[in-house]
Amino acid sequence: MNVPPVCYSHKRNRITDSPISYFMKMALENPHLISLAAGLVDEGSLPAAAIARATDSILGNPATAKAALQYGTTQGNASLRDRVLRHICAMDGVTPEAINLSANDVVLTTGSQQLLYLVGEILLDPGDIVITEAPSYFVYHSLLQTMDVRVLTVPMDGEGMDLQALEERLHHLEKTGQLDRLKLIYTVDYFQNPTGLSLSTPRRQKLVELAKRYSTKHRILILEDAAYRELRFEGPDLPSIKRYDETNEFVISSYTFSKPCAPGLKIGYGLMPQELVGPIVDLKGSHDFGSSNFSQVIIERLMQTGEYHQHVEELAKTYRRKRDAMLAALQSNFSDWPEVRWTTPAGGLYVWLSFPESINTGPEGTLVGKGVEEGVLYVPGEFGHVAVEGNVPTNEARLSYGVVTVDRIPEAIRRLRRAADQLGLSPQPLESAHQPELVG
């Protein structure tokens, strides 16, 4: 019998598989590979013992067990909402009232990814414009593509998003009558995925001012993706962008427990203008009417006992050691090659590596394959870019020290150098054994 085809929605035709699924598959199929590509977290420091204590105590008491295993609410556990609000405000050194926030302005979600999706769904129509950093979090780019949104990008420098370039963009949109399609400015403002860069303090305030200034007919909202904020191992904690939105009208802040606690629990949260809460919660009512309540109650317990905060402190030390190992390995393997440069993140999970332009790090290039041969995986920098106007750089790579153990980092970077050497463009191969014909 001839079975007629499934007739998909228009949206389905805009959905693509994750660009890194190929790399995930690679890593699974080649266990000898050292993956600097995976967005996974450090496994040795996952707070298994603290979570075991929490589950025992929750499940050992009939009342708390019932509350944890029953359905929760769509907006999320009220006590956890209150705790995260106070937690964020404490980091910012303000009271919730001072920036017009209450636990009613908090929504708990299935990781912060779900918050990004829900925000997109209630705000964005096909053809609307979102401004992001170049490069930016590639899963967010897929999300915007699914929603048929126009992405405009703004370059970054050592202080994060270049606000002068942003202002030019805004001005140009205004002049060309397109400002009414601009709904969101998205920024990963702490130890960005993929570059490791952060938005400087002066720019935080300025960004809010810019959004306000250009909100002439409708509100241009800022989506502050602070996923990595708590993984800080150096320097002072920068105030959130939200902190400068004192009336709680322009900034949606997105946080997660995946990075600072445990991604297996998959709980994130947003702080947002009150008028967005209703639409987001109502929409979430159709998505799932509430993320795992058990996960929420576990996290609530960890915050209550103080174990969450202790854990984050320890974790930052772990990642600092890993970052140090990676920077040292880059230094010893690439210092003879001055055109190769990398960022020095003060937190988070990523180092951004730039090769000379002649080296193509992308899926079409040869480095990635040579890397697999040598036994190392990275994420091509291309995946963090969108082709808006002109070309995207093809000589960058995201290196993550998230899941790789600290002792394997030097070998991973050695392999990367060996792979690069095979392209015949490096100043001098460090290991001649592999490519003797290139020596001398």
Place this chain on the structure above:
Amino acid sequence: MNVPPVCYSHKRNRITDSPISYFMKMALENPHLISLAAGLVDEGSLPAAAIARATDSILGNPATAKAALQYGTTQGNASLRDRVLRHICAMDGVTPEAINLSANDVVLTTGSQQLLYLVGEILLDPGDIVITEAPSYFVYHSLLQTMDVRVLTVPMDGEGMDLQALEERLHHLEKTGQLDRLKLIYTVDYFQNPTGLSLSTPRRQKLVELAKRYSTKHRILILEDAAYRELRFEGPDLPSIKRYDETNEFVISSYTFSKPCAPGLKIGYGLMPQELVGPIVDLKGSHDFGSSNFSQVIIERLMQTGEYHQHVEELAKTYRRKRDAMLAALQSNFSDWPEVRWTTPAGGLYVWLSFPESINTGPEGTLVGKGVEEGVLYVPGEFGHVAVEGNVPTNEARLSYGVVTVDRIPEAIRRLRRAADQLGLSPQPLESAHQPELVG
């Protein structure tokens, strides 16, 4: 300063809050109320001890702890996907191969609600048609409204969806050139929410035949929502609709651990044609790239040890006792009123009660308020209906014995009768104290 308004998406304007949020609020604010409205599950039987054993064993071993607390995959834990596949096929008395299913055709989601949403998103464009039973699961109706879909309904009888009426609908759509907009037929085929009715075995096979017969140019898919299948306390287990889709091309089956295990874990799953898996998983990549991995690993453990199956067996007995209590209370409180009728569910959580047409059970009627005064809440039957052509019945009510304790059920039904008596339309008030002027 005058702040300009947020400019929402078109979708946002179609999102409404849950019709029962009013009732939830009521119940919270009036703790003396007995709620037969809540869709919550029995709390005394939640498997807290089994889950505590599972978490201890998972978290007590470093390897399993890491695997559970790390990110999982977007499609979901492979071992759990395999187990649920074999579990469902065992209930159906077939091998997975016999109906062309493998663990690759299974997707794990944040409750089965998320599966319903994802299926809708990849299939439905505004203006597309979905056929549902009348009445049906009201959260699904909200979801369809959010997606701007046209809902056509088919009445039910004691054997579930009336397939003759369905065939007439299909025939009419074909004749009027609208068949190409019909994407899905949605049925809650086991102990339906809200009526408690099930689709009879002969109709299951017939439904698949009808979908095939009318799939002339594109495929008309059946979405089998089997959320309550395992909560069966009477009669044989009916084969799934999926069981008759031997080539795995026409039926998406949706299941959940919320009802038979613990809604706090919020894990559901779908078995579906292979070609839908890619689009669903890719879309889920933007939603959250995976539901709580910890919840999945806990459930996997419960299935592995056999505790899941033991639990379901015990749970069915609990709900049977509660159903019996509710039927007995209805009998003793309403048997003098022959126009009041109710269903006798063989599983699930719901009894469907019909009053004479003169009694308005809806949010605009007086019974609901009198119920609150007397201290009992139900869900107005109206919420399960969509106004398609003509009026929807306003004399029905969904009574749930899910969360109410068995000892309070008689009092809840007594209160309902007292509330009904206050409308002055019942044959004779059972309790004269409240309404002396109506007596005699």
